Amino acid sequence: MKEASLKRKEQIPAATGKLGVLIPGIGGAVSTTFIAGVELVRKGMAFPTGSLTQLGTIRLGKRFERRSPKIKDFVPLASLDDLVFGGWDLYEANGYEAAMFARVLNREHLDPVKEFLSGIVPMKAVFDRRFVRNLDGKYIKEGENLRAHVDALKDDIRRFKAENGVERCVMIWCGSTEVYLQPEEIHQSVDALQKAIGANDPRIPPSMLYAVAALESDIPFINGAPNLTVDIPAMIELASRKNLPIAGKDFKTGQTLMKTILAPGLKTRMLGLEGWYSTNILGNRDGLVLDDKDSFKTKEESKLSVLEHILQPHLYPSLYKNYYHKVTINYYPPRGDNKEGWDCIDIFGWLGYPMQIKVDFQCRDSILAAPLILDLVLFMDFARRVGMSGIQEWLSFYFKSPMYKENLYPEHDLFIQSMKLKNTLRYLMGEEQITHFGLDYYMNDAQKGA
Numbered sequence: 187m188k189e190a191s192l193k194r195k196e197q198i199p200a201a202t203g204k205l206g207v208l209i210p211g212i213g214g215a216v217s218t219t220f221i222a223g224v225e226l227v228r229k230g231m232a233f234p235t236g237s238l239t240q241l242g243t244i245r246l247g248k249r250f251e252r253r254s255p256k257i258k259d260f261v262p263l264a265s266l267d268d269l270v271f272g273g274w275d276l277y278e279a280n281g282y283e284a285a286m287f288a289r290v291l292n293r294e295h296l297d298p299v300k301e302f303l304s305g306i307v308p309m310k311a312v313f314d315r316r317f318v319r320n321l322d323g324k325y326i327k328e329g330e331n332l333r334a335h336v337d338a339l340k341d342d343i344r345r346f347k348a349e350n351g352v353e354r355c356v357m358i359w360c361g362s363t364e365v366y367l368q369p370e371e372i373h374q375s376v377d378a379l380q381k382a383i384g385a386n387d388p389r390i391p392p393s394m395l396y397a398v399a400a401l402e403s404d405i406p407f408i409n410g411a412p413n414l415t416v417d418i419p420a421m422i423e424l425a426s427r428k429n430l431p432i433a434g435k436d437f438k439t440g441q442t443l444m445k446t447i448l449a450p451g452l453k454t455r456m457l458g459l460e461g462w463y464s465t466n467i468l469g470n471r472d473g474l475v476l477d478d479k480d481s482f483k484t485k486e487e488s489k490l491s492v493l494e495h496i497l498q499p500h501l502y503p504s505l506y507k508n509y510y511h512k513v514t515i516n517y518y519p520p521r522g523d524n525k526e527g528w529d530c531i532d533i534f535g536w537l538g539y540p541m542q543i544k545v546d547f548q549c550r551d552s553i554l555a556a557p558l559i560l561d562l563v564l565f566m567d568f569a570r571r572v573g574m575s576g577i578q579e580w581l582s583f584y585f586k587s588p589m590y591k592e593n594l595y596p597e598h599d600l601f602i603q604s605m606k607l608k609n610t611l612r613y614l615m616g617e618e619q620i621t622h623f624g625l626d627y628y629m630n631d632a633q634k635g636a
């Protein structure tokens with residue numbers, strides 16, 4: 187990110203006009219729950235619980251100043267009324283049919299927005315079954331040529347913008363988790379990636395084609411799944427060349443959210459960890475996809491990394507060097523989207539005495555993910571107007587596997603992530619960063635000057 191090109195305070199362009207939200211995977215549980223929820227909020231029929239941009243406040247200045255505006259009043263974010271939705275799926279169902287299939291929201295919430303949701307018709311997907319083996323939708327674009335697929339997606343975007351009178355767009359991947367991939371030489375630079383696309387290289391998954399189409403169309407890209415997608419040098423370079431923000435990956439919702447709340451607390455108190463056993467049962471389409479071992483591997487990597495970075499065993503070997511960490515997800519259809527995640531945590535305290543913590547989180551996956559999509563879309567559109575390009579580490583708050591700059595390490599602690607986010611907003615709006623130092627309240631003027 188080029189510091190000089192950043193706009194701050196009144197230089198930041200206002201969020202005028204319509205903002206297009208382009209969603210690969212628009213027929214999924216998360217997408218339809220998000221879209222239906224935004225429309226219900228716009229109609230005044232629901233409350234945006236879980237959304238920091240809509241409900242959160244931000245403290246400014248010293249505590250005695252008592253200035254805590256709402257984030258959305260402090261930062262020029264797009265209004266919910268200006269959001270327009272479009273996207274792709276490999277199933278033709280419209281937004282209403284897809285939401286009914288997902289079984290997340292009940293009739294009480296879907297009936298009032300039936301007409302609106304029915305009007306959201308997916309565009310044909312770019313899909314390759316080698317990367318998501320457990321789905322077999324037929325509503326997909328023809329042709330084997332990867333470049334032609336990128337161009338077709340770009341045509342879709344142009345048409346969507348023209349038909350909806352949209353000024354700016356953000357793309358957010360809410361499609362399925364693809365099989366596990368590791369970065370290879372074709373992912374190392376824009377040139378290598380473009381050559382590989384031109385040569386129909388079989389190692390390029392659809393999510394990367396969507397991301398290229400977005401960035402080439404001057405649209406920021408967010409990755410809600412654990413897929414590699416934009417977490418490769420080529421995409422970081424492309425985003426930087428186009429001066430566009432990218433963010434990812436994998437929405438931080440149920441079990442990992444709990445983990446990144448609990449683990450920092452244990453570490454702060456210097457309590458040791460013997461083992462952390464996490465298991466889940468899940469019955470939605472996401473659960474079906476994750477029943478394939480290679481898609482699960484992508485998810486597993488994403489879920490496993492958090493503890494290591496929070497607990498820092500290299501700094502605290504006697505507390506965290508040898509803990510056992512296991513994560514499983516079992517597909518169990520009766521539960522649908524209502525995932526149950528169990529955590530059995532074996533800790534030890536003073537003189538090594540063992541203790542146990544059990545967490546049984548009976549959550550609703552898409553209910554937790556929907557507000558994150560809203561926040562990410564609004565913040566990424568803001569980042570674009572500010573001129574922030576490349577990885578948006580300040581949005582780590584929202585991800586299980588936050589992308590980070592080479593030679594750094596990802597920040598997983600939810601509370602540090604929240605401070606990072608808010609301090610970024612303070613900086614951009616010309617307010618002082620808050621350090622929570624506090625001793626200055628108790629010092630006299632001479633001590634402060636010393």
Ligand SMILES: NC(=O)c1ccc[n+]([C@@H]2O[C@H](COP(=O)([O-])OP(=O)(O)OC[C@H]3O[C@@H](n4cnc5c(N)ncnc54)[C@H](O)[C@@H]3O)[C@@H](O)[C@H]2O)c1
Nearest residue numbers: 211213214215216275311361362363411437439471472551
């Ligand atoms: N719900 C959560 O809490 C949560 C948390 C973190 C990450 N995620 C990720 O978000 C994604 C969506 O989750 P979900 O529960 O809505 O899953 P879902 O299976 O209901 O929806 C995914 C949709 O993507 C579509 N799709 C797959 N490949 C596509 C492609 N190439 N182009 C267009 N559409 C494509 C599928 O047809 C499906 O409709 C998954 O990758 C999931 O792992 C979800």
